[in-house]
Amino acid sequence: AAGTASPALADLPLRPELVGEEPYGAPQLDVPVCLNVNENPYPPSPAVVAEIATAVAHAAGSMNRYPDRDALGLRGDLARYLGHGLGAEQVWAANGSNEVMTHVLQAFGGPGRTVLSFAPTYSMYPEYARNTHTAWVTAPRTADFRIDAAAAVAAIAEHAPDVVLVTSPNNPTGTAVDLATVRAICDAAPGVVVVDEAYVEFARSGTPSALELLPAYPRLAVSRTMSKAFAFAGGRLGYLAAAPAFVDALRVVRLPYHLSGVTQAVARVALAHAPEMLAAVDQLRVARDEVAGWLAGQGLAVAESDANFVLFGRFADRHAVWQALLDRGVLIRETGPAGWLRVSAGSPAEMDAFTTALAEVLATPA
Ligand code: PMP
Numbered sequence: 013a014a015g016t017a018s019p020a021l022a023d024l025p026l027r028p029e030l031v032g033e034e035p036y037g038a039p040q041l042d043v044p045v046c047l048n049v050n051e052n053p054y055p056p057s058p059a060v061v062a063e064i065a066t067a068v069a070h071a072a073g074s075m076n077r078y079p080d081r082d083a084l085g086l087r088g089d090l091a092r093y094l095g096h097g098l099g100a101e102q103v104w105a106a107n108g109s110n111e112v113m114t115h116v117l118q119a120f121g122g123p124g125r126t127v128l129s130f131a132p133t134y135s136m137y138p139e140y141a142r143n144t145h146t147a148w149v150t151a152p153r154t155a156d157f158r159i160d161a162a163a164a165v166a167a168i169a170e171h172a173p174d175v176v177l178v179t180s181p182n183n184p185t186g187t188a189v190d191l192a193t194v195r196a197i198c199d200a201a202p203g204v205v206v207v208d209e210a211y212v213e214f215a216r217s218g219t220p221s222a223l224e225l226l227p228a229y230p231r232l233a234v235s236r237t238m239s240k241a242f243a244f245a246g247g248r249l250g251y252l253a254a255a256p257a258f259v260d261a262l263r264v265v266r267l268p269y270h271l272s273g274v275t276q277a278v279a280r281v282a283l284a285h286a287p288e289m290l291a292a293v294d295q296l297r298v299a300r301d302e303v304a305g306w307l308a309g310q311g312l313a314v315a316e317s318d319a320n321f322v323l324f325g326r327f328a329d330r331h332a333v334w335q336a337l338l339d340r341g342v343l344i345r346e347t348g349p350a351g352w353l354r355v356s357a358g359s360p361a362e363m364d365a366f367t368t369a370l371a372e373v374l375a376t377p378a
Contacts, residue, residue, distance in 0.1 A: 110136060307370075340372065
């Protein structure tokens, strides 16, 4: 009867800016070799799995109660992990750095406000901006995907952004940003600056973190995640370091009890085993450098990467290449500027599968 049929999405009074939008996400396909979302390919050891299970059982015993709303134990552990003399009050945590960044834009963006970033960059940022009614503007990176400090300062002067988002190493290009450029951006920015260091643990040696700039810039924040190097993507834990007042601003906009008792407990177990959780990072750096070298050896363009993935191209029909790899059981990511594809660093067997499949595809006349 009228009124009981399930409505089509187009019949619902959706916010106009959401009409026609698709939920974000890479295809989640059941494929033997998944090199598409920059995960760490190595699961936790049986010993860590057992400790996680014990921690979950313990959390279950008090699940009638709300968890610690401020997650102070976890934030203290994260502060100790980061070092640099940070304390719990200088660290924020949420369900992935995606949520951390949403908190930043809820607190410092919003209607009539602007966030500036440097394209090409992480394709979720414009969606956080849309969801928080923040205007999204970009300045271009150089041809080799670096941020030119003078161009960045000029873009800041032009847009007077409330938030500047600097991704280092950048996704999907892998490009790290030097601290002199971050400093120039901080000196020029009228609002807050966030350096998204989701992949920083994979950076080549000598690449410094923006954490060391925090004492000099009270409006700077450095965002991190346990999803990549830490091999904890399923645990959903992202975090940020900043001045206590910056963190207080994020506390205003978070949902109460946003981090479940289970999340807090399991993240603390993982942090207690940080060296083990991070043990594959060196190996993944090697895998990245090897696959970058192999790709260059095929005559392809390869972006220099400080992350656990490599952007390569350029293909007249990148979708055809992506599909041909998928047909061979290898899932990579169709993302970035036209003609480029991105492959994550995986296990030796996964990298062999990828190079074998791509060699076949490259040898096949289009
Ligand atoms: N920042 C960057 C640059 C990313 O590439 C990603 C994940 N693809 C994230 C943040 C979000 O990661 P998570 O929410 O899992 O912490």
